Amino acid sequence: MANIPLYQNDPRWKDTVMGFGSTETIGNLGCLLTSLTMVGNYYGGNETPVTFNSKMKQVEGFQGPWVRAYKISSVFPNVKYQKRARSTDQKAPIDLIDAALKAGSLPVVQVDYSPAAGVQSHWIVLYKKQGDDYLMWDPYNSPEKPNTLNGRFGFGGTPTEIIQDTIIFGKGDLVLPTAEEAPPKKTTSTKKQAPRTTTQTSTATTTSSTSSSDKLVVEPTVSSLTLRRQPSTAGGSVIKYLKRTDDLLVLEASTTAKSKIGQRNQWLKVKDIEGNEGYVAAWYVTPSDDPAFGVQEATENKPTPTSQLVVKTTGNGVSLRTQPRISNQTLIKYLPFGTELKVIDKDPSKIGKSGQWLNVQTIDGRSGYIAAWYVVRKR
Numbered sequence: 001m002a003n004i005p006l007y008q009n010d011p012r013w014k015d016t017v018m019g020f021g022s023t024e025t026i027g028n029l030g031c032l033l034t035s036l037t038m039v040g041n042y043y044g045g046n047e048t049p050v051t052f053n054s055k056m057k058q059v060e061g062f063q064g065p066w067v068r069a070y071k072i073s074s075v076f077p078n079v080k081y082q083k084r085a086r087s088t089d090q091k092a093p094i095d096l097i098d099a100a101l102k103a104g105s106l107p108v109v110q111v112d113y114s115p116a117a118g119v120q121s122h123w124i125v126l127y128k129k130q131g132d133d134y135l136m137w138d139p140y141n142s143p144e145k146p147n148t149l150n151g152r153f154g155f156g157g158t159p160t161e162i163i164q165d166t167i168i169f170g171k172g173d174l175v176l177p178t179a180e181e182a183p184p185k186k187t188t189s190t191k192k193q194a195p196r197t198t199t200q201t202s203t204a205t206t207t208s209s210t211s212s213s214d215k216l217v218v219e220p221t222v223s224s225l226t227l228r229r230q231p232s233t234a235g236g237s238v239i240k241y242l243k244r245t246d247d248l249l250v251l252e253a254s255t256t257a258k259s260k261i262g263q264r265n266q267w268l269k270v271k272d273i274e275g276n277e278g279y280v281a282a283w284y285v286t287p288s289d290d291p292a293f294g295v296q297e298a299t300e301n302k303p304t305p306t307s308q309l310v311v312k313t314t315g316n317g318v319s320l321r322t323q324p325r326i327s328n329q330t331l332i333k334y335l336p337f338g339t340e341l342k343v344i345d346k347d348p349s350k351i352g353k354s355g356q357w358l359n360v361q362t363i364d365g366r367s368g369y370i371a372a373w374y375v376v377r378k379r
Helices: 031-042 049-058 069-075 094-102 149-156 254-260
Strands: 066-068 080-086 106-112 121-130 133-137 165-170 174-179 197-202 217-220 225-228 238-242 248-250 267-272 277-281 285-287 310-313 318-321 331-335 340-343 357-361 367-371 375-377
Touching (some): 031 069, 031 121, 069 165, 080 094, 080 174, 094 106, 094 121, 094 165, 094 174, 106 149, 174 318
Antiparallel strands (some): 080 165, 106 121, 106 165, 121 133, 174 197, 217 248, 225 277, 248 267, 267 277, 310 340, 310 375, 318 331, 340 357
8 A cells, every 4th residue: 555645735746737737736726636646556556646647647637637537547457436426415425435435445525624604625535434434534734633534524514514525436346325216114113224225336337427328418617607698708698607516418419519628718508407508618517427526616606596496316326217106117217326306296395205206307308206205405
């Protein structure tokens, strides 16, 4: 296990520019880059943040300065990008994180590193469960602070509230617990029962939060990205400001769109889950199934509140069905944790209720039913 821990603020490389950036350095914004280096070294590698940075550039492992974590296998062949679960506006999937650790994988999680207003994002590596807490490798060297998730970042609440995003890495495929559609049975016991789960193999081909095989979906790399009526920054063209967790369906040819992503002065025509169509700056988005990760920066504009009711899945492998019943004939597809769905049901009070089915619509317009106890309102 070479070179663990490593620190982004190490004088030997803190001033090195990240990826294809211009002023973004490892010392300032290299928490994820350094975390990935530690992950690779844990599984047998022997790199430093500066050598990993150089090798990732050679394999197109960056979108500007932002790290394409999916490319880790190009530098560390023994390591796979196994699963990603966004949880900025819902509780983090602790069951998935615990299952990953038990299986020998390493979750790299995004947290808010400061109690100040807003989100000051930072990536760390969790390597062991310790009671209700987690031992971690923090890529920013702060020896005076505790080396546990709660000990260092507990001002944000419990782990379900502290963790904003999760990327899981390991060897081979990862078997994770999945949602059980049969509602929990009523019991007279006062003891809280654990949710019933089955298991599902997670691979790099199932990491998309949208599960849309023929549509390109992107997400913002910055908070409050502007959705505009025209592909320009002309005044009066603002439709809304987007959250970093908003999924955007691309409304142009995927091949053309992919060539624009990350490129300055290029625009993409997109649609959000509420049906708003417009244009976003292509240099501030990344594909949801192969995302480039960075750190969230403060912005002057606040994201626009949703005008329609949107929910997100709280389980892994939640079924979308043609009818509100369980059978092989009604299955449309399985949805990953955190999938956005527009509620089209006439009775939204069903949300979160056991034994109820909710009529919803995916971002690409597919309607169906989902177990209402496996969704929460998007915040």
